[in-house]
Amino acid sequence: AAERTFIMVKPDGVQRGLVGEVVSRFERKGLKLLGAKLMQVSNELAESHYAEHRERPFFNDLVSFITSSPVFAMVWEGENAISIARNMMGKTNPADAAPGTIRGDLGLTIGMNIVHGSDSPDSAAREIALWFNESLADYERAVD
Numbered sequence: 001a002a003e004r005t006f007i008m009v010k011p012d013g014v015q016r017g018l019v020g021e022v023v024s025r026f027e028r029k030g031l032k033l034l035g036a037k038l039m040q041v042s043n044e045l046a047e048s049h050y051a052e053h054r055e056r057p058f059f060n061d062l063v064s065f066i067t068s069s070p071v072f073a074m075v076w077e078g079e080n081a082i083s084i085a086r087n088m089m090g091k092t093n094p095a096d097a098a099p100g101t102i103r104g105d106l107g108l109t110i111g112m113n114i115v116h117g118s119d120s121p122d123s124a125a126r127e128i129a130l131w132f133n134e135s136l137a138d139y140e141r142a143v144d
């Protein structure tokens with residue numbers, strides 16, 4: 001079924017100049033870009049986004065990192081977009097990610113793994129609403 005997923009190039013990916021590379025991979029796959037913005041993440045947004053990791057030992061590092069410099073937040077749409085995007089990103093730890101995937105080709109460490117992508121329909125819905133809502137709705141009206 002047609003799905004939407006939230007994808008973000010993290011600060012390491014933006015700083016390394018990999019926004020175009022990541023966007024290009026999803027475009028070439030055939031997914032449709034519905035919304036995108038370069039933005040500085042607030043502590044509040046970072047803590048909401050990563051709420052499920054609140055008890056993890058690396059939570060503070062995660063929030064510090066994601067708020068350290070701008071991210072590039074996107075919504076992509078297509079058949080099975082959530083699982084397709086996850087396959088294209090590769091395993092969370094770049095050390096385990098297969099060659100041919102974004103993390104497998106471009107990443108080295110789990111903290112700086114270039115991209116985030118929604119892991120399920122529930123998290124996609126939650127993350128899209130958290131990061132986009134008004135601007136994504138405006139975009140859809142504009143292209144209808």
Ligand code: CMP
Nearest residue numbers: 058061062092110111112113115116117
């Ligand atoms: P992400 O998909 O953004 O969701 C949670 C993030 O936590 C994950 O990608 C990793 O970048 C990060 N993460 C997971 N495990 C660790 C860890 N042991 N140390 C630092 N960061 C981690």
